[in-house]
Amino acid sequence: MAATPSVPAVGLGRRLATQLDRTFAIVDYEVRKLRRDPSELLLRAVQPALWLLVFGEVFTEVHVIPTGNLTYLQFLAPGVLSQSVLFIAIFYGIASIRERELGIIYKFLVSPASRISLVTGKALSASVRGLSQATIVYLLAIALGVHPSLDPLDILGVLVAVVLGASLFATLSMIIASLVKTQERFLGIGQLLTMPLFFASSAIYPISIMPTWLRPIAYANPLTYLVDAVRKLMIPASTSVFPLAVDFAVLLGATIVLILVESRLYPRMAQ
């Protein structure tokens, strides 16, 4: 048998650049798909609007939730923003299932793109949806007199937090999709997960009023860190639970770990 052909020695930097370019090829492709049907994004904006208008206004009136120096609506707006990011990302895995049921996933997996760059590309695509949600909630907040910070650095911080949060939850969603493989089971688990993640976070009430048994869960919940970062950046007068650096470190760390896990699981979708 002939000797194995030698593989051209390519520097690490060059290889990374190649894989990064592939990641953005996926993002570009997903955004093109989204642009063909933007109606979904508009429909998705209804829910956060209802939370702010109905829930927010009612609880502002009744003063049952202690929010310190903030109005309840000021406290709630960052929570609703984070929640809408969670909701749009947590069902993202349905796209993997659809791609498996068609045969699209096979072609991605036989391409020379590394599994990590494929998964990262998908995760970042989800964050494009998250960003559109964040924009809508931000505008709503302004309209409702919440006075969110308009400082460019704060806004940039919110955007980065949203990209991380959306990537994190989208990757979690893809992991579930890779494990259960069918739409029915996936939707069941997705629904099962969403509400606990939402209620065991500081999205609509502070951790300080939670029953003690719930607090450890809130601290283990990535949504808490997203809410915490977004709240501090959006409403600088608020008091945060953790320093911003901790919030971002947790979001980034968890996203990386989940992406690594999913890059191992994703190829199993083709088996």
Place this chain on the structure above:
Amino acid sequence: MSTLVAQSITRVFGRFTAVDHISFEVGEGEVFGILGPNGAGKTTTIKVLTTLLPLTSGTATVAGFDVTQQPAQVRAVIGYVPQLISADPLVTGYDNLRVFARLYQVPRAERDARIESALEFMGLSEFARTPVKYYSGGMIRRLEIAQALLHRPRILFLDEPTVGLDPVARDAVWGQIERLREEFRTSVVLTTHYMEEADRLCDRLAIMHRGRIVASGPPSSLKADMGTPGATLEDVFAHFAGEGLDTGVGFRETQRTRRTAIRLE
């Protein structure tokens, strides 16, 4: 040197052996067919050769690269059209190809030209900007082949390329596979359960049954070996497998094939 060398490759699912110690080689520019009934192990064979599934045992090299040790290098030199439909109906034909041109690192300056020539080769230039959901089954298959050709692969794997197509569309796909061999000397591995397809396209053929290759050779010699004048591939198959093509079809296989066929309509 053969473009593909498979030595005693085996794939087991639980206690079930889907591919059972099969060996074959495919030369440059050769069209190699795997003919077999539903559940014979054709798709599983393609999946282990395209690095989608790990081998349970045996070795295989594609263009000299080992599928287990060097999957990334193998992926760079192969093209693959799965049995299921793999074009995305939501975007245009052009956008379907664009993402793969970039994943395969076709140089940016060449990308558009490469995509256009692949579409042209497959007779789809006019429909480049049409969303794939408006394509016919034959057009979808041709688009998928166009995509698999973008990076000029050394070898193309086609899993039941004409299932669910009407005779005219089928003929068009056959014509293009023949041109591919003539113009680019691309090797092709295709699976089929159509005798006619195997007869017309394949230089050499392996008849697969229950995970094993029960006979192989050029279609003409397989038929000649039967000793009966006017023997067809159908007769060859019945002889080696001891049964016709329509046996051993489980629910899962039927569902899968039908799903492909329905979507192609």
